Amino acid sequence: MQQHPSTPPPTEPTIPAAAPLSEPVTLPTARPTGCPFDPPAELAQLREERPLRRMQYPDGHQGWLATGHSVVRSILADSRFSSRYELMHLPLPGGPAELPPAPPGDMSGLDAPEHTRYRRLLMGKFTVRRMRELTARVEEITAEHLDTMERHGGPVDLVTAFAQPVPALMICELLGVPSADRDIFQRHTATVTDQSTTFKDQMAAYTAIQEIIHGLVLAKRARPTDDLLSDLAQDSELTDEELAGVGAFLLGAGLDTTANMLALGTFALLSNPDQLAALRSDSGLVDQTVEELMRYLSIADTGIRAALEDVELDGHLIKAGETVTVSIQAANRDPKRFPEPDALDVHRKATGHLGFGHGAHQCLGQQLARVEMRVAFPALLTRFPTLRLAVPPEDIPLRTRSNIYGVHRLPVTWDQESGR
Amino acid sequence: MKLSVDRERCCGAGMCALTAPEVFDQDGEDGRVLLRDPQPPHRHHAAAREAAAICPAAAITVIEARQT
Numbered sequence: 001m002q003q004h005p006s007t008p009p010p011t012e013p014t015i016p017a018a019a020p021l022s023e024p025v026t027l028p029t030a031r032p033t034g035c036p037f038d039p040p041a042e043l044a045q046l047r048e049e050r051p052l053r054r055m056q057y058p059d060g061h062q063g064w065l066a067t068g069h070s071v072v073r074s075i076l077a078d079s080r081f082s083s084r085y086e087l088m089h090l091p092l093p094g095g096p097a098e099l100p101p102a103p104p105g106d107m108s109g110l111d112a113p114e115h116t117r118y119r120r121l122l123m124g125k126f127t128v129r130r131m132r133e134l135t136a137r138v139e140e141i142t143a144e145h146l147d148t149m150e151r152h153g154g155p156v157d158l159v160t161a162f163a164q165p166v167p168a169l170m171i172c173e174l175l176g177v178p179s180a181d182r183d184i185f186q187r188h189t190a191t192v193t194d195q196s197t198t199f200k201d202q203m204a205a206y207t208a209i210q211e212i213i214h215g216l217v218l219a220k221r222a223r224p225t226d227d228l229l230s231d232l233a234q235d236s237e238l239t240d241e242e243l244a245g246v247g248a249f250l251l252g253a254g255l256d257t258t259a260n261m262l263a264l265g266t267f268a269l270l271s272n273p274d275q276l277a278a279l280r281s282d283s284g285l286v287d288q289t290v291e292e293l294m295r296y297l298s299i300a301d302t303g304i305r306a307a308l309e310d311v312e313l314d315g316h317l318i319k320a321g322e323t324v325t326v327s328i329q330a331a332n333r334d335p336k337r338f339p340e341p342d343a344l345d346v347h348r349k350a351t352g353h354l355g356f357g358h359g360a361h362q363c364l365g366q367q368l369a370r371v372e373m374r375v376a377f378p379a380l381l382t383r384f385p386t387l388r389l390a391v392p393p394e395d396i397p398l399r400t401r402s403n404i405y406g407v408h409r410l411p412v413t414w415d416q417e418s419g420r
Numbered sequence: 421m422k423l424s425v426d427r428e429r430c431c432g433a434g435m436c437a438l439t440a441p442e443v444f445d446q447d448g449e450d451g452r453v454l455l456r457d458p459q460p461p462h463r464h465h466a467a468a469r470e471a472a473a474i475c476p477a478a479a480i481t482v483i484e485a486r487q488t
Contacts, residue, residue: 076476077476077477077478119431119432120432120450120451122451123431123432123450123451123452124432124446124447124448124449124450124451125451126432126434126451127432127434127437127446127448127451128434128437128438128441128446129437129446129448351439351470351474352473352474356433357476358476359431359476359477360431360476360477361431362431362433362435362476362477363433364432364433366433366434367434367438370438
């Protein structure tokens with residue numbers, strides 16, 4: 001408990017009040033100043049008190065907030081909790097009163113069997129083996145962008161020079177989307193996930209992406225090329241509209257996720273010199289560093305589910321129709337699951353983190369993201385042994401109003417002479 | 421140790437093939453789990469257990485052998 005400096009110390013032991021614990025809280029969003037990688041401090045306190053508790057939603061709904069690793073994991077794995085948008089109350093103010101149902105192809109807003117139908121069409125395209133086969137291509141694209149950075153010389157913005165284009169080019173190639181349209185897609189995707197734009201603008205941006213993809217789908221039906229959209233156009237029973245929706249969904253998921261991990265992850269490593277040194281000295285740590293960064297940064301920080309029926313969980317009764325907000329970032333910093341959770345530790349075995357979610361909706365593209373991160377981080381660090389921030393850390397603009405956390409810009413520089 | 425997998429539950433996330441590649445694989449067509457070795461040797465037990473524990477769809481069942 002924080003005390004006002006002028007408050008005299010209590011002379012009698014105070015009896016801890018039980019009532020406030022059961023009172024609904026609102027979702028904490030303010031990250032601690034000076035700690036760009038830490039979740040809002042209040043989340044830790046809430047998790048310690050009760051890993052599952054009542055939450056007051058901005059629209060007046062009284063639902064739930066889950067913050068403990070175990071309970072968040074249970075909820076995400078439980079098919080009695082729905083992912084359908086139209087059943088959800090939004091945890092943060094500023095959204096529409098009611099969300100419309102997921103548009104065709106938007107798998108993240110659907111339950112079984114509709115979700116299963118889409119997912120099964122795509123699962124075989126994102127296997128560990130298939131994604132590993134892309135390693136050489138990821139290495140090529142990575143090297144090209146590092147070459148350009150090196151030729152340019154520091155300082156450069158790592159977001160636009162490296163973190164965004166590498167995964168964007170990969171997902172465009174994989175899907176068969178012309179990379180010339182990348183900037184347009186990137187801009188629209190940023191709008192879709194930006195909490196400070198209106199819902200109307202978000203929908204307009206989503207529709208714009210979908211329209212471009214729709215045109216592509218028609219072209220690929222007529223003249224298939226060697227890519228995922230063409231495969232789906234040939235093999236599946238998806239309608240043009242569904243296929244455009246699936247394409248837009250995959251493109252959006254591939255554009256705004258790994259990009260933020262690469263930039264924020266680099267920022268985190270540069271801010272933890274001992275961890276960075278450990279990683280530099282032992283390339284065998286790369287794979288677990290990627291998992292640890294996923295845990296530590298939890299860029300997709302919050303999930304939402306709605307109870308389809310009454311569910312007893314953790315000694316509480318969640319009633320049908322109630323919304324549960326799951327805090328991924330709180331779960332991934334749960335000391336019951338990860339000792340000293342607030343430390344970035346590249347020697348930690350972070351497996352079991354919920355950074356890619358959990359349950360039937362767990363990230364479909366996670367094996368692609370892993371390949372990209374496993375290539376990109378070491379390549380960047382090897383190319384620039386003296387890589388450092390070009391501005392004070394407090395001047396790095398943070399994506400505090402986005403569904404996907406990260407940095408807007410990351411100016412970095414290095415010693416040109418010893419650059420290579 | 422005996423393993424079984426439920427391909428109906430499987431959501432093709434690939435965590436098992438990533439964690440215990442000697443024991444699990446993914447179908448090249450549909451991405452669903454394939455059990456390479458339902459009775460893996462002892463050296464793969466820890467990885468198989470971990471794969472079962474982190475499977476997002478709870479599609480892997482481990483039956484531990486009785487201690488002798």
